[in-house]
Amino acid sequence: MIVETLKVFVAVTEQSNFSRAAEQLNLSQPGVSLHIRNLEQELGAKLLHRSPKQVKLTEAGSILYRHAKQILSLYHEAKEEIRHLQHAVTGSLTIGASFTIGEYVMPRLLAEFTGLYPQVDIRVNIGNTGEITQAVRANELDLGLVEGSVAYPDVEIKPYMKDEMILVAPPGHPLSSRRAVEAGMLDDQVWVLRETGSGTRAFSDAFIRDAGLSVKRSFIFNSSQGVKESVAAGLGIAILSRLVVRKELESGEICELPVKGMKLTRDFLLIRSKSLPMTMAMSVFVQKLLSLPAPPPLNLDKRLRRP
Structure with a gap:
């Protein structure tokens, strides 16, 4: 399928290396090379300048890379719309959380979410707010849950608690x-x-x-x-x-x-990259997050009995 070949081409371009692209895609290096050769033959143009140290785009390759990103994004959106039509919430979610949220909010949230949507595969990365924000900006995370202040034009920010x-x-x-x-x-x-x-x-x-x-x-x-x-x-x-x-x-x-x-x-913030399409799994997770109740009140008796 041409989509798979375009995924390979994009991975090679972004990694600037056949071996790293193969590792990222869980393919063999010869398999990656075959995809690229077939693509060049189909288009009748050389797409990549190869050298022992790195791979660079040709002029034709730059044109294809720009359109390939758009095609893959549209294909991803189409898949999610079809899943939505079938009322099936599936796929994967990679969520980053700051330490406070990851350790004291996420466990309860994930327990409830996975009970409702068992077909969604979830991975959680915990780091500080700065680390999570940068990973969201690099599209390494689907969603980020952080505290404090985030101010980047390429990041969508929504306070939730x-x-x-x-x-x-x-x-x-x-x-x-x-x-x-x-x-x-x-x-x-x-x-x-x-x-x-x-x-x-x-x-x-x-x-x-x-x-x-x-x-x-x-x-x-x-x-x-x-x-x-x-x-x-x-x-x-x-x-x-x-x-x-x-x-x-x-x-x-x-x-x-x-x-x-x-x-x-302070605000707990939900952040995501503006360049990343919203999937059905992301959408239902956000809905669940926004419906979280406030934590129960603390029993202050011990503090109030302090001399």
Whole structure:
């Protein structure tokens, strides 16, 4: 089928290498070469300049590549419309999620989604917000679920949930006995932070900057689990999503420090590349995501009984 040959041609063009294209398509290198030879014979034109190190498009190849991308996109859309006509949600989904969402929202969401659509094959990649955003822009992910701020003209952005951020401290911290703190009381504290590129780190940096706080010392961890364990161990204070610390707040391992006059929230965002067609599987996943209920309220009895 010509579609398969065009897929091979596009892969060779984008990889600039026959071997890498063969590996990507799970084909043999001779098989890839045969597809290209047949295509050149059919069109009566040389499409690729081959060298031991790389492959480059000829002028004819550039024309074909541009149209091949359009043909493959239209073919993909046609397949999805036919599946929709048959009321079958199938195919695959590759979803990227930031750590907070991937660890505390995705498990429940995927359990419900796969129960409704068992024929959809789902793969989840977890990274920080910056990593997931760049993978979406490169069309390596169908959808991205991130927190914080994303601003790229080639990315479609849709907020789907409000996330409450809270300041947390170890139970023995000098401020832990207070029911609320003034922002100025947080000056010259030891902070436990996420790595650069994390949405949680961006939120924490903005809070510290906007409050005009000086930081006595900071410790950096590349996971929220590491941050909250460090807070519980008495290393310092941190800002984390309430979703991340629900259990530790209820058990008393860490305590919340409400900041007077401040409600700390951020958006959870659904992002996708504007150049990627919306499949039926993507569409139903987005619908499920947008229907997620808010998390249940936290039992604050332990915090309210604090001296």
